[in-house]
Amino acid sequence: MQSANYHHIIKVHDRYFTLYIDRETIHARLTEMARNIDADYAGLNPKFLVVLNGSFIFAADLLRLLRLDADLSFIKLSSYAGTTTTGHVSMQLGINEPLKDRHVIVVEDIIDTGLTLHSFVPILWEQEPASVKVVSLLVKPTALRCDVRADYHGFDIPEHFVVGYGLDYDGRGRNLEDIFRVVPDGFDLPDAV
Ligand code: IMP
Ligand code: MG
Numbered sequence: 001m002q003s004a005n006y007h008h009i010i011k012v013h014d015r016y017f018t019l020y021i022d023r024e025t026i027h028a029r030l031t032e033m034a035r036n037i038d039a040d041y042a043g044l045n046p047k048f049l050v051v052l053n054g055s056f057i058f059a060a061d062l063l064r065l066l067r068l069d070a071d072l073s074f075i076k077l078s079s080y081a082g083t084t085t086t087g088h089v090s091m092q093l094g095i096n097e098p099l100k101d102r103h104v105i106v107v108e109d110i111i112d113t114g115l116t117l118h119s120f121v122p123i124l125w126e127q128e129p130a131s132v133k134v135v136s137l138l139v140k141p142t143a144l145r146c147d148v149r150a151d152y153h154g155f156d157i158p159e160h161f162v163v164g165y166g167l168d169y170d171g172r173g174r175n176l177e178d179i180f181r182v183v184p185d186g187f188d189l190p191d192a193v
Contacts, residue, residue, distance in 0.1 A: 010180060012163055012173040016187075017180035020162060021155060026137075026179070027061070029154045033135065034065035036152060037105070041068055046103040048072035049095065049124075051116075053174065054109030057166035058137045058154075062107070072107075073097060077120055089119040099127040109166050110138040114148040121148070138162065138179075157181075 008019035037046075045068075050059040052074050063070065076092035104124060111117060117134060124132050133151040143159050163169045164176030173180070 009183070010176070012169045012180075015169065016183040017163055017169075017173075018183055019178055020157075020160075020181040021165075021179040023165075023177045026154070026165060030058075030062050031065055033152050033154060034062060034067075037135070038066055038068050041070075041103060041105075044068075044103045046070050046105050047097075047099065047129075048105050048107050050074050050107045051109070052076040052093065054166045054168065055107045055137070057174070058109055059107045062135070077116055089116055089123070091120075091123065095127070099124065099129040101128070101130050104129045104132045106132065106134045108134060108136040108150070110140070110162070111136045111148065111150055111153075112140050112143045113145040114143075115146060117148045118146040137165070138167075 010017050048059065048063065048070055050056065050072055053076070056074075059072070063072065073095055074093060075095060078090050078092055106117070106121070106124070108117065111134075121132055121134070134148070135152040136150040137154040139150055139153045139156050140159050141156055161169065161182040162179050163173035163182075164179045166174050167179070168174045169182075
């Protein structure tokens with residue numbers, strides 16, 4: 001088998017994951033993103049819509065790196081993309097303040113197929129915001145199945161399943177400080193891990 005650094009292997013539920021993007025790398029990238037957002041939204045008092053649950057850690061870190069005056073709301077979406085190619089989204093926590101004429105920035109943890117955003121962004125436009133942009137920590141470009149894009153994003157990643165830094169595997173792993181990627185089936189690991 002390939003050599004590996006076992007300090008960087010963890011188990012979540014039944015699967016092994018290896019360290020993929022460490023906290024220092026994440027922080028450095030978020031700092032760059034924050035400077036870009038600061039420059040683009042100077043004087044505009046944008047409204048961040050943080051999509052729960054996965055984005056909570058990313059949003060907390062990113063927003064603390066911003067220098068501009070911003071406010072935020074949390075929203076929760078459920079995606080029912082299983083049986084249809086278009087995808088449907090229901091909003092579980094509503095937007096409690098009006099978005100009319102506001103500059104809205106949707107904060108996502110990861111864009112995979114893009115179905116979630118593809119059905120959610122049109123719902124936002126119904127409220128007549130001044131603009132809508134998307135910031136996503138991760139994007140899986142080869143998994144994209146619809147015409148959505150992140151205006152700001154942290155990292156492009158291949159179609160590997162990842163956990164940590166807010167992202168979960170079946171409810172677990174959100175509180176890991178780094179991002180880990182799944183070890184593929186058939187990749188042997190010693191019992192001692
Ligand atoms: P999309 O609608 O396919 O873009 O789905 C995005 C959602 O799928 C994200 O907000 C995550 O909740 C979930 N997701 C996609 N890929 C991963 C992953 O690798 N790890 C954890 N969650 C993921
Ligand atoms: Mg999510």
